[in-house]
Amino acid sequence: MKNILEAPFVEEMKKITANMYRLGWDERNGGNISYMLDEKEVAEYLDLNNVIRTIPTGFGAKELIGKIFIVTGTGKYFKNVEYDPENNLGIIRIAEDGKTAELLWGYADGGKFTSELPAHLMSHISRLSVDPENRVVIHSHPTNTLAMNYVHELDEKKFTHTLWEMCTECIVVFPDGVGVLPWMLCGTNEIGEATAEKMKEFRLVIWAMHGIYGAGKNLDEAFGLIETVEKAAQIYMLTSHLPRINTIKDKDMQILAEAFGVEYRKDFLNL
Ligand code: 13P
Ligand code: ZN
Numbered sequence: 001m002k003n004i005l006e007a008p009f010v011e012e013m014k015k016i017t018a019n020m021y022r023l024g025w026d027e028r029n030g031g032n033i034s035y036m037l038d039e040k041e042v043a044e045y046l047d048l049n050n051v052i053r054t055i056p057t058g059f060g061a062k063e064l065i066g067k068i069f070i071v072t073g074t075g076k077y078f079k080n081v082e083y084d085p086e087n088n089l090g091i092i093r094i095a096e097d098g099k100t101a102e103l104l105w106g107y108a109d110g111g112k113f114t115s116e117l118p119a120h121l122m123s124h125i126s127r128l129s130v131d132p133e134n135r136v137v138i139h140s141h142p143t144n145t146l147a148m149n150y151v152h153e154l155d156e157k158k159f160t161h162t163l164w165e166m167c168t169e170c171i172v173v174f175p176d177g178v179g180v181l182p183w184m185l186c187g188t189n190e191i192g193e194a195t196a197e198k199m200k201e202f203r204l205v206i207w208a209m210h211g212i213y214g215a216g217k218n219l220d221e222a223f224g225l226i227e228t229v230e231k232a233a234q235i236y237m238l239t240s241h242l243p244r245i246n247t248i249k250d251k252d253m254q255i256l257a258e259a260f261g262v263e264y265r266k267d268f269l270n271l
């Protein structure tokens with residue numbers, strides 16, 4: 001059996017959590033990540049018959065029965081993952097009942113998966129229904145994205161449109177736009193269901209005055225989506241109080257989307 005601490009997926013989780021912490025997006029225990037793993041790859045590192053303990057998830061996810069995820073722990077700090085992965089991360093498999101997580105590794109101090117597991121797993125189900133290659137869901141509290149929530153209308157079309165106007169690359173990177181949920185109590189099945197509903201349509205979902213969710217086929221893709229929104233939000237926060245002299249016009253955005261051959265939300269442009 002190979003050493004799990006050297007597994008590429010553990011290394012990737014260490015690198016991305018450290019990176020996000022240093023970007024200032026994940027203060028204290030803010031943010032969480034779930035990453036669906038390949039069973040055969042995990043079997044090189046862990047005995048899949050050895051369930052350390054079982055933990056109820058509090059909701060049903062029958063579509064994910066048997067699926068294995070590496071997930072950040074609740075209350076754990078992103079800044080600590082790289083130094084102590086075994087306490088701050090866990091590898092879970094969704095049990096036959098769809099409602100229990102079987103712990104295969106991690107949460108060594110008796111901890112458990114993120115309190116946002118409902119939003120993560122329900123989002124995985126939604127994304128997989130539209131993109132069978134989806135593997136990752138990331139939740140984070142990026143500074144400018146959050147700041148923008150306080151000063152910009154929380155309307156999906158208007159919010160997406162403003163972000164698209166802020167950097168030329170935006171409509172190409174997230175042509176599907178950004179879904180927006182109103183402020184809701186976090187850590188609940190209700191916010192999980194609402195997020196998952198949006199995830200059928202969007203790979204990015206804002207939780208008003210809280211943070212953002214991004215989904216993708218790997219950590220880079222989910223991270224890159226959030227990173228691009230955050231960059232656009234930063235430009236907005238740097239310029240929104242100043243007179244606007246220039247902008248990317250809707251016609252320009254249409255030309256961009258067509259040149260890059262992306263399927264974009266035409267109804268989010270005013271042509
Ligand atoms: P967890 O520590 O449970 O992952 O919660 C952090 C968070 O960002 C809540 O939305
Ligand atoms: Zn959060």
